[in-house]
Amino acid sequence: MKIVVAIKQVPDRDAPVRIAAGGKWIDESDVQWAMNEPDAYALEEALQLKEKHSGEVIVVSAGPERVGSTIREALAKGADRAIHIVCDDLAGRDALAVARLLAAAIKPENPDLVLTGLQSEDLGLGQTGVIIAELLGMPHATLILHVEKSGNEIKVKRELEEGWFQSIEMPMPSVLTIQSGGNKLRYATLMGIKRAKTKELRAVNAAELGVDVAPVLALEQIAVPKKQKSTQILPGSAKEAAAALVEKLKTEARVL
Amino acid sequence: MIAFLPTLAEPQHFSVWEKLLFGALAAASAYGFWRPFGPILNKILQSKKDPEFHLFPIGRRVRDFVWEVMCQAKVIRERPLAGVAHALVFWAFCAFALVTLNHAAAIFGVGFLDPAGRVGRFYFYFAAVFAAACAVGIFGLFVRRFVVRPKWLGGQLSWGSGLVALLIFVLMVTYLAEFFVSGAGDAARALWWAHTLALLAFLPVIPHTKHLHLVLSPFTIFLSRGGFGRIPPLAGDEDFGLVAGTDLTRLVSLQAYSCVECGRCMEHCPANNTGKLLNPKEVVLGLRGYLNEFGPRSKEPLLGKYNAQEAAFQCTTCGACEFQCPVGIEHVPIIVGLRRGAVNTGAWEDDYGAKLFLALERGSNALGMSASERDKFIEKNSLPYFDGMQEYCLWLGCMGAYDPGGREIVLALVRVMRFLGASFGVLRKERCTGDPVRRLGNDLVFQQLAEANLETLAQNKVKKIVSICPHCVRTIQEDWKAYGTPPEVEHHSEFLARFSDRLPRTQAREKIVFHDPCYLGRYRGVYEEPRRVAELAGELVEAPRSHERSFCCGAGGGLVFLGEEKGERVSHARTAELVATGAGIVGAACPFCNTMFQDALAARGDGAPKLMDIAQLLARGLPE
Numbered sequence: 081m082k083i084v085v086a087i088k089q090v091p092d093r094d095a096p097v098r099i100a101a102g103g104k105w106i107d108e109s110d111v112q113w114a115m116n117e118p119d120a121y122a123l124e125e126a127l128q129l130k131e132k133h134s135g136e137v138i139v140v141s142a143g144p145e146r147v148g149s150t151i152r153e154a155l156a157k158g159a160d161r162a163i164h165i166v167c168d169d170l171a172g173r174d175a176l177a178v179a180r181l182l183a184a185a186i187k188p189e190n191p192d193l194v195l196t197g198l199q200s201e202d203l204g205l206g207q208t209g210v211i212i213a214e215l216l217g218m219p220h221a222t223l224i225l226h227v228e229k230s231g232n233e234i235k236v237k238r239e240l241e242e243g244w245f246q247s248i249e250m251p252m253p254s255v256l257t258i259q260s261g262g263n264k265l266r267y268a269t270l271m272g273i274k275r276a277k278t279k280e281l282r283a284v285n286a287a288e289l290g291v292d293v294a295p296v297l298a299l300e301q302i303a304v305p306k307k308q309k310s311t312q313i314l315p316g317s318a319k320e321a322a323a324a325l326v327e328k329l330k331t332e333a334r335v336l
Numbered sequence: 337m338i339a340f341l342p343t344l345a346e347p348q349h350f351s352v353w354e355k356l357l358f359g360a361l362a363a364a365s366a367y368g369f370w371r372p373f374g375p376i377l378n379k380i381l382q383s384k385k386d387p388e389f390h391l392f393p394i395g396r397r398v399r400d401f402v403w404e405v406m407c408q409a410k411v412i413r414e415r416p417l418a419g420v421a422h423a424l425v426f427w428a429f430c431a432f433a434l435v436t437l438n439h440a441a442a443i444f445g446v447g448f449l450d451p452a453g454r455v456g457r458f459y460f461y462f463a464a465v466f467a468a469a470c471a472v473g474i475f476g477l478f479v480r481r482f483v484v485r486p487k488w489l490g491g492q493l494s495w496g497s498g499l500v501a502l503l504i505f506v507l508m509v510t511y512l513a514e515f516f517v518s519g520a521g522d523a524a525r526a527l528w529w530a531h532t533l534a535l536l537a538f539l540p541v542i543p544h545t546k547h548l549h550l551v552l553s554p555f556t557i558f559l560s561r562g563g564f565g566r567i568p569p570l571a572g573d574e575d576f577g578l579v580a581g582t583d584l585t586r587l588v589s590l591q592a593y594s595c596v597e598c599g600r601c602m603e604h605c606p607a608n609n610t611g612k613l614l615n616p617k618e619v620v621l622g623l624r625g626y627l628n629e630f631g632p633r634s635k636e637p638l639l640g641k642y643n644a645q646e647a648a649f650q651c652t653t654c655g656a657c658e659f660q661c662p663v664g665i666e667h668v669p670i671i672v673g674l675r676r677g678a679v680n681t682g683a684w685e686d687d688y689g690a691k692l693f694l695a696l697e698r699g700s701n702a703l704g705m706s707a708s709e710r711d712k713f714i715e716k717n718s719l720p721y722f723d724g725m726q727e728y729c730l731w732l733g734c735m736g737a738y739d740p741g742g743r744e745i746v747l748a749l750v751r752v753m754r755f756l757g758a759s760f761g762v763l764r765k766e767r768c769t770g771d772p773v774r775r776l777g778n779d780l781v782f783q784q785l786a787e788a789n790l791e792t793l794a795q796n797k798v799k800k801i802v803s804i805c806p807h808c809v810r811t812i813q814e815d816w817k818a819y820g821t822p823p824e825v826e827h828h829s830e831f832l833a834r835f836s837d838r839l840p841r842t843q844a845r846e847k848i849v850f851h852d853p854c855y856l857g858r859y860r861g862v863y864e865e866p867r868r869v870a871e872l873a874g875e876l877v878e879a880p881r882s883h884e885r886s887f888c889c890g891a892g893g894g895l896v897f898l899g900e901e902k903g904e905r906v907s908h909a910r911t912a913e914l915v916a917t918g919a920g921i922v923g924a925a926c927p928f929c930n931t932m933f934q935d936a937l938a939a940r941g942d943g944a945p946k947l948m949d950i951a952q953l954l955a956r957g958l959p960e
Contacts, residue, residue, distance in 0.1 A: 094700055094707035114698050267693035270680040270780040274573050 081135030081229065083126040084186050085159065086196035086212065087119040089143050089150040093201075103301045105172075115150045118197025122258035124265050125227055126195050127158045133229055135192075136160045140185050142178055144168045151281060156272035161280035165289065174297040179211035184289040187216060191253060193234070198223055198257040206257070213255035220255040221248055225262030237262075344451040344460045345519035347528050350443045358443050361536050368540025373551070376543060376593055383589040383632040384582065386561075387571035400664075401558045410662045414600055418480055421473035425504065428470030429550075431463045435511070436535065439528075451519075464512060471508040474501050488599025496545035503541070506534040549596040549663050556594040557664035561587060564859055565655045565668035569818055570676075570779060577676025577777060581626065581634035588673070589632060591665040592623035601657030601667060606888040606910075607650045611903025614650040616657040616667045619643060623670070639678060648674040649684070652906065653775045653893035654854040659884055672893075675777030684777075688899045692772060696781050700767045701734040702897060707765070710737040714762055717747060722761030724797045728753075728831075729823070730760045731803040731812070734768050735927035741934060742927035745804045748955035749828050755958050756835050760802070765792055769811040772894035783819060790820040801825040804951065806855035806926045807892070827856055828951055829925050833865035839872055842957040846874040849919035849945075851910070851933070852886035853926035866925045866950050873953035877917050887913065891928035911936035915945060922947045 091097070092112040100107040115123075126137045139154040141147050142165035151162045165181050167173075186194055194216070199206035206222075213220030225245070226237040238246040239259050286293050314321040314328075329336045350358075391397070403409045408426055412419035438449040449456040478501040481489060510531040517523040542548055561568060568585075570577065578584065584592075601616035602608045608615050622642035630636045639645045648671055657667040678684035679693075695704035710732070714721075722729045730750070735742030753760055770785035789812075793801075801823055803809050809827045816822040832839070850870050856862050863883050870876055881887045890896075890906025911933055914922050922937070922945050924930045930949060937944040948956075 267690045269682040
């Protein structure tokens, strides 16, 4: 079983978010980088499938040189080899351009499965995986928590809203976008890091892949969300207030 | 006066047959010793060399040797009665070395101590005093092992020990009896031969029994790594800790064969005392069993037939075992080494452990919280940021920055520091010191954390750190050394004790029982400073186990993050002991002890004593 996992490097959860001059992207100068969490789950799913059915896990990631650290982390956790699509201006590209780069790198591998996180933690567009499927001419399923292989088919567990799940049978090859939390992630080990040094890491650029990366969408402006706090006092007796509160928790906050 | 006392009787002449018989028996005895001992020595020498082992500076080694071997200090201190009995036997052996040499030389007519001469007479009497003491001592030990039978010595009676006790007893008695017979008669000859046979029978018994410690433990103590609980560096790209036989170093193998099975380690082990699988003695004997079966060149995993992974991960690294061990075994590096082997290769699968490692791979703290929570805490309490101008960098640590209880300790310390007019600031960015991952054996994450923190401290030009957490203090000062030069660091008890004369003494003399945190006491040797501070706030009482014998709270070694423990909770056992002192306040000096006791005291319900850090005890007495 040959599985390609597309991974994105995103600002770490604890990284300070400051808007860069021009207002089109964040100031990256003081940012630590990490593997996009849904992609980490995609990698985990791929590694578990490989451990069960044997095969190969190939990691592909697009971005500047710093992406190397995330690629090495993926190799350390058990991926067999990696392709680094070197491009410095990832933030300026739209999902279509990024998906074109990834699809062009994935295509010659002829994988049985392509896995990626359902969305990125920085932009959160949730489109890249789906567009890759379209570009590769493969069927796809999104929000996948679990993959089971039987023969030439796979059965996937898909998360719906309000605690519902959907079970789908799919042919291979196909593209799946993985939801966080379906598996338990493994921790990186010293041995993994040392072994990763000897694994193949191939670097390619857009020109070599022969991809048209002209954006069709442009990011106009980004802003930090404004914090808003509003207090509402519910009138009436305790009983009435409680009833009103329950109603609001149901209809407005939708937590009940 | 000495001239009037009886003289040691030694046969004057030995026949050729006797000489030949003696020669043959001595050779057989030496062969009987070497046959099992040679392979043991081989296994030790075939083990991997210890990385970064230095014989020098040798002063510390000589000091340890004199104190622990010659003076038998550790043997006596923990178990005075049995310890003194042992010391008498040991000292007698030392005194006897010359006597025995002379004894063997005498048969060939080259004895160098003349029983009638001044020097000989004096020395034989000198040895006789020890012989008498030794006979009493060994008899006492015999009674202890076979009649009293403390559980530390194991359920099975060791007949080897009985035989050795008998042989030693015979050696001493036959020697003493030689003073009361005539040198010319058959009695002297019979005694000489009885003494000789006991001696020659003793030698081959040594390598088969725990009496191997006679030969090995002086070397074990002299060659020990030194430094308490020190975790050795990994050497090269293929060293992941203690994975297989090939990872056992000479020191570890030497220690494994030195164990005398006295059980002091298990007597003090918090895991062993609360129904866990871990028994530090069995860990060491497990390595010995492994070496005997597989040897130091085997690829067979160490965690398998002889040692259980579960046991290795039940250790709180409190170090009570290592502190007590009279033969120089360094348990903490061994247990952490086994954990390193399991974690660095990914063999350890534990949901809690993986969660902790992932939290520290990506995030800043062991509690898995967002770093912004720390920022909020700092801003809300207007803690000044460190700007290079202040004297102290106040290291918050994960507990101080994120845990509600830890935060209160920090705020109490801040109040006292402000009262004293000490200038301090906190860092804008801090990551876990790596203590839990270090003790759990995750070298990868530990290195990342140590390097990131060292860089932050260097950028901020930090010279002096003060911290409320003994784990942070230890890790910064000792463990970070592998990756750079950490700044000076002290625990807040040391800081506060320095200013104790400027701090107010409360009038109410409530009883306070102070719990020595392992990482402050045994690891750092700080016992008096926190007491001096606590004394300002009340009347100190001591728990039955205190100072270097303090009983762990159960949090150390990363265990606080590993979820529910098997058997009785260590924290409950310790809390019961602290409550039994009748003190109204439990004084703590570590945020981890604090959180463990908080839960344990809450479980006891109403009427439980209050729990306070020494900083909180002091802050209480400050003017508003």
